[in-house]
Amino acid sequence: MPIPRPVPLSRVVPAALAVALSVAPAAAQVQPPAAAAPSEAVPRPRPYPVFETPEFARAVEQGTRTRTGRPGPGYWTQYARYRLGAELDPATNRIRGEGTVRYENRSPDVLEDVYVHLYPNLFAPGVIRNRPVPETGGVELIRVTAQGRTLAPAAALDTQGTPAYTVNGTVARIRLPRPLNPGETAELGFGWSYVLPPDGAPRTGTDGEVWFVAYWYPQVAVYDDVTGWHTDPYMGNAEFHMGFADYDVSLTVPEGWLVGATGTLQNPGEVLTPQTLARLQEARRAPGVVHVVAEGDRGAGKATRSAPGGKLTWRFTASDVRDFAWGASPHYLWDATHAVAGDANGDGRPDTAAIHTFYRPDRVRWAWDQSARYSRHSVEFLSRYLWPYAYPHMTAMDGVTSCSGMEYPMMTCIGGQRDTLSLYSVTVHEIAHMWFPMQVGSDEKRYAWQDEGLTRFNQAQAMRDFFRGYDLEAIARNQYLDLARRGSEFAGGQVELMRHGDRYPPNSPAFGVASYAKMGTNLVMLRALLGDETFLRAYREYGRRWIGKHPQPYDLWNTFEDVSGRDLDWFWRTWWFETWTLDQAIGEVRVAGDRMEVEVIDRGLAPMPVRLAVTRADGRTERIEVPVDVWLAGARRYTVPVAGASTVVRLEIDPENAFADIDRTNQTWTRSR
Numbered sequence: 001m002p003i004p005r006p007v008p009l010s011r012v013v014p015a016a017l018a019v020a021l022s023v024a025p026a027a028a029q030v031q032p033p034a035a036a037a038p039s040e041a042v043p044r045p046r047p048y049p050v051f052e053t054p055e056f057a058r059a060v061e062q063g064t065r066t067r068t069g070r071p072g073p074g075y076w077t078q079y080a081r082y083r084l085g086a087e088l089d090p091a092t093n094r095i096r097g098e099g100t101v102r103y104e105n106r107s108p109d110v111l112e113d114v115y116v117h118l119y120p121n122l123f124a125p126g127v128i129r130n131r132p133v134p135e136t137g138g139v140e141l142i143r144v145t146a147q148g149r150t151l152a153p154a155a156a157l158d159t160q161g162t163p164a165y166t167v168n169g170t171v172a173r174i175r176l177p178r179p180l181n182p183g184e185t186a187e188l189g190f191g192w193s194y195v196l197p198p199d200g201a202p203r204t205g206t207d208g209e210v211w212f213v214a215y216w217y218p219q220v221a222v223y224d225d226v227t228g229w230h231t232d233p234y235m236g237n238a239e240f241h242m243g244f245a246d247y248d249v250s251l252t253v254p255e256g257w258l259v260g261a262t263g264t265l266q267n268p269g270e271v272l273t274p275q276t277l278a279r280l281q282e283a284r285r286a287p288g289v290v291h292v293v294a295e296g297d298r299g300a301g302k303a304t305r306s307a308p309g310g311k312l313t314w315r316f317t318a319s320d321v322r323d324f325a326w327g328a329s330p331h332y333l334w335d336a337t338h339a340v341a342g343d344a345n346g347d348g349r350p351d352t353a354a355i356h357t358f359y360r361p362d363r364v365r366w367a368w369d370q371s372a373r374y375s376r377h378s379v380e381f382l383s384r385y386l387w388p389y390a391y392p393h394m395t396a397m398d399g400v401t402s403c404s405g406m407e408y409p410m411m412t413c414i415g416g417q418r419d420t421l422s423l424y425s426v427t428v429h430e431i432a433h434m435w436f437p438m439q440v441g442s443d444e445k446r447y448a449w450q451d452e453g454l455t456r457f458n459q460a461q462a463m464r465d466f467f468r469g470y471d472l473e474a475i476a477r478n479q480y481l482d483l484a485r486r487g488s489e490f491a492g493g494q495v496e497l498m499r500h501g502d503r504y505p506p507n508s509p510a511f512g513v514a515s516y517a518k519m520g521t522n523l524v525m526l527r528a529l530l531g532d533e534t535f536l537r538a539y540r541e542y543g544r545r546w547i548g549k550h551p552q553p554y555d556l557w558n559t560f561e562d563v564s565g566r567d568l569d570w571f572w573r574t575w576w577f578e579t580w581t582l583d584q585a586i587g588e589v590r591v592a593g594d595r596m597e598v599e600v601i602d603r604g605l606a607p608m609p610v611r612l613a614v615t616r617a618d619g620r621t622e623r624i625e626v627p628v629d630v631w632l633a634g635a636r637r638y639t640v641p642v643a644g645a646s647t648v649v650r651l652e653i654d655p656e657n658a659f660a661d662i663d664r665t666n667q668t669w670t671r672s673r
Contacts, residue, residue, distance in 0.1 A: 044602070044605075044631065044634045046634060047570040047573035050572045055226045059072070063075075065225070067558055068558055068562040069541075069555050069556070069557070069559030069561070069562045069563075070562075071555075075225065076106045076108075077548070078104060078106055078220075078223050080102065081245060081246045081248075082101045082245055083100050084249045085249070085251075086098075088196075088211060088253050093136075093196040093206055095213060096193040097190070097192050098143075099190055099217060099218075100187055100190075101187070101188050103180075103185065103186050104185050105182055105185070106182075107182060107223060108182050109182065110179050110181055112161070113173055113229075114173075115173055115221040116218045117218070118171070119216070119234050120136075122202075123201065124137060124139070127170065128233065129235045130506065131236040133200070134198050136197045140193050140194065141153070141191075143191035143192075145188065146163065146174055146176050146177060146186065146187075146188050148187070151165050151175075152165075153167070157173065157175050161175060162175065163177040169233045169234075171233055188218075190217075192217070192218065196216075199415075201400075201402060202236055204216070204400075205400045207400045207401070209360065210327060210328070210397075211329065212325075212413045213325065214408055215234075215323075222243045224550050232445050237501060237502055240444055240445060242323050243441075244322055244548055247324045249261070249317070249326075250313050251314045251316070251326055252311050252314075253328045254312075254330065255300040255310055255311060257330045258298075258303060258328065258329060258334055259326060260397050261326035262316065262325055262410050263317050263321075263324065264318070265314060265315070267314070268280070272305065273302060273304065276292060276297075276304070283336035283337055283354070283355075284338055289337045290335065290336050291333070291334075292334040293333055293334035294333060298330065299330070303334070322441060327358065327411075329358070331361075333358070335356070335359075335369070337372045337373070337376050339379035342389070344388035344389065351389075353391060353392060353393055353394055355395075356394070357371040357398075358396075358397045358398060366418045366423065368418075370424075371427065374423060374427045374428070374466075375394055375427055375431060377428075377465075377466055378428040378462060381462045381466070382431065385461055385462070386458065386539075389434065391410045393410055394434065395410060396412050396414060396427055397414070398414060399413035399414060401415040403415040405426035407433035407434070409438050412430035412431065414426055424467075425459070429455060429456070432459050433451065435458070435543065436454045436458075436543070437450075440542075440551060441549060443550065445501050445502070446500050448501040449514065449515045452519065453516060453520050454519070456472075457520040457524070459472060473520070476518075476520040476524075477521045480513055480660060481662055484662055496576065496579050498577050501515070521660050525608070525658060525659050527658075528659065530564050530566070534564050541563050542556055542559040574606045574607065581604045581606055581662045583603040583661060583666075584602060584659075584661055585603055585663070586598065586653060586668065586669045587637065589669050591645045592645075595641065595645055596642040596645035597639050599638070599639050599640075600637070602635070603636075603663075604662065608659050609625055610625065610638070610640075610654075611654050611656075612640060612651060612652070613655045614648055615651075616647045616648060616649065617649050624640055648671065650669070650671070653668075
């Protein structure tokens with residue numbers, strides 16, 4: 001009888017059927033706890049296909065997506081151009097901003113409203129959030145304009161279409177004076193202020209010595225071909241989905257302060273002294289790290305110019321990035337070097353990216369004097385492993401403790417005490433985010449694994465190179481397995497990957513394990529299934545297809561199937577939509593003459609190929625693979641014939657630990673002496 005195969009991901013599925021199946025009880029719910037009897041007694045659930053959502057299927061029909069993983073011929077993204085100015089008052093920690101954004105409607109749709117994120121409202125009283133944060137009052141909107149008209153706030157947008165705006169938590173809805181037609185541009189204007197929160201806020205804040213300013217301006221929400229407006233509120237846990245834009249930003253801070261930011265400094269001669277400028281130039285040429293501002297060089301007249309009013313305005317520009325962040329402090333030291341990042345612009349010559357690190361003098365004991373070297377290696381390695389680094393610089397900034405490690409375009413804020421291993425680890429992880437999601441603009445909020453898991457995997461490759469064999473892949477696998485062995489998803493333990501980032505169990509490691517460790521482990525298993533060469537070709541192809549775009553999970557899965565030529569629905573369903581675990585075992589070993597029959601057992605719910613290593617007395621090792629189709633057909637046991645029984649001294653399933661099996665103790669057989 002033919003072995004049944006799951007319906008491939010590329011097959012069109014009626015929307016009504018997809019909806020019905022998407023709400024059906026998950027087969028993972030019948031999985032017994034880890035401590036129960038062997039699950040081979042439980043009937044084998046066969047992974048059903050990965051069905052498209054109706055929204056994705058509609059995008060395919062409209063020509064913006066495909067079922068090969070490539071963007072469709074009609075694919076589009078919106079675009080914005082920001083001109084912002086802000087001043088920091090360190091006495092009150094207040095940020096005052098003014099700015100405009102020209103929003104380009106590249107979609108085929110007529111837009112009557114524009115949605116804008118006001119992220120600092122996370123710190124306003126009464127706002128819904130899923131983690132504790134300091135309350136500082138949120139955003140004060142001083143001025144809102146649209147298409148040349150000043151708008152007033154409204155309790156609710158009326159049905160007559162009167163131009164106005166409403167604020168609901170961290171999201172504002174702006175009713176435009178005139179509908180924005182396809183191909184048209186609307187200019188929005190804002191005046192606003194808010195108090196930068198103290199250390200303890202996620203991803204931004206001040207400790208009184210450094211001020212790291214992120215998510216600080218009104219940002220237009222993503223409008224895309226699958227979902228439309230992305231208006232999920234910022235609740236503190238899940239991160240961000242952002243559109244691509246150009247930025248022209250002027251930042252006013254006290255003289256003597258050093259500023260690092262997304263983008264390229266446009267007025268260095270106005271804010272930096274000749275000595276500082278000369279050292280920056282040296283860092284572009286010298287092979288080592290240059291101390292641009294050493295401990296004795298800080299302050300006005302030394303590191304920066306002096307200003308009659310005691311303030312300097314730093315102007316930065318950035319193109320085709322998804323956000324703009326900055327940090328400032330009078331205490332910073334400044335190191336610089338450069339990284340050879342590959343040929344990003346295709347002119348046949350290797351490009352270089354400036355590397356900057358800002359840190360306080362007492363952070364030297366935490367390895368921060370090595371930060372520029374760590375950043376340089378990160379950029380250079382990842383440029384080789386993935387594709388060339390796309391930006392003019394990469395900056396690592398010593399920040400508030402609650403930043404921990406956080407990514408922004410061309411920037412990372414790193415807080416807390418770090419030794420050599422820890423500082424390199426967080427540095428390369430945050431720099432790896434310059435590929436995912438900074439270039440490949442996935443939705444971190446709904447699919448955290450699509451950037452964090454890929455980044456954890458990339459981090460592991462870099463750490464193996466830097467520390468000569470350090471195995472972060474094994475650490476991630478064990479983090480996943482530790483949680484998987486402890487209990488079910490209903491106890492706040494293991495949770496499926498396909499879950500919104502704000503809907504994980506509170507006070508549980510589930511979010512971190514699923515989004516980082518399990519997803520990184522999934523890529524390791526996928527590499528083992530496809531082989532190194534095919535995996536890396538598909539992985540890079542996914543990235544290149546979606547640079548500057550907004551991929552859905554289906555686009556990643558479809559790309560891997562397109563490049564590899566394999567139907568992998570069973571793999572996506574098992575490891576993304578379920579919490580099934582893998583448990584392969586060697587059962588009875590029977591010898592009849594010179595023939596050995598090895599029984600392999602599939603005790604778990606997750607189907608995977610069985611890779612059996614047969615070791616002979618002379619040290620030779622042979623490999624036998626039981627294809628996954630055996631288990632997909634519903635079997636629980638399979639007998640593997642092995643010739644030359646008298647010479648077999650050891651049998652082992654998956655000796656390379658390529659697959660995340662919850663019980664390694666039942667995977668070996670050794671001949672008794």
